[in-house]
Amino acid sequence: MVGGRYEVAFRLYPYRKVAEQDMEPRRHRVVIVGGGPVGMAAALDLGLRGTPVLLLDDHDGPGLGSRAICFSKRTLEIADRLGCGDALLEKGVQWSVGKVFHGAERVFEFNLQPEKGHKYPAFINLQQPYFEKFLIDEVRRAQSRGAPIEIRGCNQVTGLRERSDFVELDVETPDGAYQIEADWLIACDGARSPVRDMMGLGFDGRVFEDNFLIADVRMTADFPTERWFWFEPPFKDSGQSALLHKQPDDIWRIDFQLGWDIDRKVELDPAKIRARVDAMLGEGAQYDLVWTSIYTFQCCRMEKFRHGRVLFAGDSAHQVSPFGARGANSGIQDIDNLGWKLSMVIDGLAPESLMDSYSDERVYGAEENILNSTRSTDFLTPKSEISKIFRNAVLKLAQSHEFARPLVNSGRLSVPCVYEGMPLNGPDLLNQGPRQSRVGAPCPDAPTGQGYLLNRLPAGFVILTIDADAPAQVTEAGVSASRLALSAPEDASGALADRYLGAAASGVYLIRPDQHIAARWPEFDETAMRAAIRRAVGKD
Amino acid sequence: MPLNLAPNIPDGDGFYDELLQAHQGLSKEQSEAFNARLILILCNHIGDREVIRQALRAAAG
Numbered sequence A: 001m002v003g004g005r006y007e008v009a010f011r012l013y014p015y016r017k018v019a020e021q022d023m024e025p026r027r028h029r030v031v032i033v034g035g036g037p038v039g040m041a042a043a044l045d046l047g048l049r050g051t052p053v054l055l056l057d058d059h060d061g062p063g064l065g066s067r068a069i070c071f072s073k074r075t076l077e078i079a080d081r082l083g084c085g086d087a088l089l090e091k092g093v094q095w096s097v098g099k100v101f102h103g104a105e106r107v108f109e110f111n112l113q114p115e116k117g118h119k120y121p122a123f124i125n126l127q128q129p130y131f132e133k134f135l136i137d138e139v140r141r142a143q144s145r146g147a148p149i150e151i152r153g154c155n156q157v158t159g160l161r162e163r164s165d166f167v168e169l170d171v172e173t174p175d176g177a178y179q180i181e182a183d184w185l186i187a188c189d190g191a192r193s194p195v196r197d198m199m200g201l202g203f204d205g206r207v208f209e210d211n212f213l214i215a216d217v218r219m220t221a222d223f224p225t226e227r228w229f230w231f232e233p234p235f236k237d238s239g240q241s242a243l244l245h246k247q248p249d250d251i252w253r254i255d256f257q258l259g260w261d262i263d264r265k266v267e268l269d270p271a272k273i274r275a276r277v278d279a280m281l282g283e284g285a286q287y288d289l290v291w292t293s294i295y296t297f298q299c300c301r302m303e304k305f306r307h308g309r310v311l312f313a314g315d316s317a318h319q320v321s322p323f324g325a326r327g328a329n330s331g332i333q334d335i336d337n338l339g340w341k342l343s344m345v346i347d348g349l350a351p352e353s354l355m356d357s358y359s360d361e362r363v364y365g366a367e368e369n370i371l372n373s374t375r376s377t378d379f380l381t382p383k384s385e386i387s388k389i390f391r392n393a394v395l396k397l398a399q400s401h402e403f404a405r406p407l408v409n410s411g412r413l414s415v416p417c418v419y420e421g422m423p424l425n426g427p428d429l430l431n432q433g434p435r436q437s438r439v440g441a442p443c444p445d446a447p448t449g450q451g452y453l454l455n456r457l458p459a460g461f462v463i464l465t466i467d468a469d470a471p472a473q474v475t476e477a478g479v480s481a482s483r484l485a486l487s488a489p490e491d492a493s494g495a496l497a498d499r500y501l502g503a504a505a506s507g508v509y510l511i512r513p514d515q516h517i518a519a520r521w522p523e524f525d526e527t528a529m530r531a532a533i534r535r536a537v538g539k540d
Numbered sequence B: 001m002p003l004n005l006a007p008n009i010p011d012g013d014g015f016y017d018e019l020l021q022a023h024q025g026l027s028k029e030q031s032e033a034f035n036a037r038l039i040l041i042l043c044n045h046i047g048d049r050e051v052i053r054q055a056l057r058a059a060a061g
């Protein structure tokens, strides 16, 4: 049987038989395996670039269970580029107050006031099935405008053979099996990636011996929109840590860290879960259990994300603990990085080796995420007596001393990685330019006097000039970069100058299609610009 | 500034006495927690990661 591993939240791409199932194998430019958030983002990104994609998923919609709830600013900015940022923002919950407890004592409270002059907040809370649905809605809109995207539900990939410059796939459907061929395959088939297994590739790292119980509860009671986190919670039987977090539709995410030696069946008994939740919310709290599950996690990654014509993205390539919300968020960044590169390679504008830079840059990102999430885990679950002594010392000091608060680590929220020192980078010659817009960084958003900067960046490569001259377009080796001309005084708030000029009077930036900065100078220099474009597409 | 490993505390005997006094009446567990807090407070005061690194090495012997 195809599918059925989980219930779906929305049936958005029901199975339909296609003529190809009764024909000789047909060759596709790009086949994506897996229609989770990462696969859908990949289909959308490539389709919007005009690169034909076929997405195969073994179910017919997003899974019912809420997994990811926290989506970061960079994910929202990427979604904005893909067309659905506003929808996500409108549905998502924004919060800024967090409280940290140790036992019954309040350790401290924080208020993450958003920095002004960005279109998107640092993060929103939203159930993963909604996130996926908004992407799929956007795929439908793109299709209606002619984007070459096809989604086939209940199509399970069961076999794979690598050929010299393509891949052969066996696909199982409710009407039986058929075969297809792909010039390029993107494996977005999740942490247990069947594609990875079929290719015999490893997934190494650390398994954490811990079980987490999730209960999503619906509660209409007046409860503040805040994030509450307990170390060693005082309520009965609640384990080592607990989290309470708001989602849309009056749903609250409750997380209990249960330890390693548990009986899953006993713990999932609704009566037992209710007893825990009662203890947390206080006697008499009115709520419904909407969804519950127990999960364990590991911090693992593949050594390389490119294997010939097969590219791995999202959980299939790397997995982290949920603390810090880096799973789906980093998967979306994989696609941000992969989409433009693959479509340039397919269009013959860049050498195939450009795809190695996808692996290099995203392995670098995955390492950063694994490091952060491992550190959070070590703080949450001290691995030795002395680490627990220090952990509790930090929590105690944080009650009265500000210095200890930044050391409290219940998850470091996902921020995009800066591709520092990577091979595609050009020169950083803007003397004392701001650190946040250094080469390798994603463009910080800023007001421009006429809307936000990221909204105004044209598609493709961009030459951003601030109070500097440059031609409207530079075409090098077939790759065009178009100019966006801004002037610092147009932004009365001064944020644009702050984020892009620093002490400099003018600046010229070369920006990649994924909005990462490829090079910067004080003024336009044609020879240097051409060299930087060549380098950024791997032609050096 | 490198880590200062030359004598630097005025009235060393007085300091030593004060340090031990602070632990007076504490159980082993309480003393360990106290030490951990003290280390964190002092490291924060120093702030310089390189100096702290040198101190960690010096303490390791």
Ligand SMILES: Cc1cc2nc3c(=O)[nH]c(=O)nc-3n(C[C@H](O)[C@H](O)[C@H](O)COP(=O)(O)OP(=O)(O)OC[C@H]3O[C@@H](n4cnc5c(N)ncnc54)[C@H](O)[C@@H]3O)c2cc1C
Binding pocket: A033, A034, A035, A036, A037, A038, A039, A056, A057, A058, A059, A066, A067, A068, A069, A070, A071, A128, A155, A156, A157, A158, A188, A189, A190, A191, A194, A195, A214, A295, A313, A314, A315, A316, A322, A324, A325, A326, A327, A328, A329, A330, A331
């Ligand atoms: C409790 C929990 C909380 C989390 N919280 C967050 C958070 O707040 N923020 C965050 O960013 N991340 C979070 N994550 C992580 C996030 O859920 C994952 O990183 C994300 O789902 C990965 O997306 P993906 O598309 O790579 O894989 P998946 O979502 O696993 O999708 C894989 C898809 O491939 C399909 N598939 C598998 N095999 C085949 C096959 N052979 N043929 C065809 N299709 C196939 C599957 O059915 C599925 O549709 C959390 C995870 C958990 C468990």
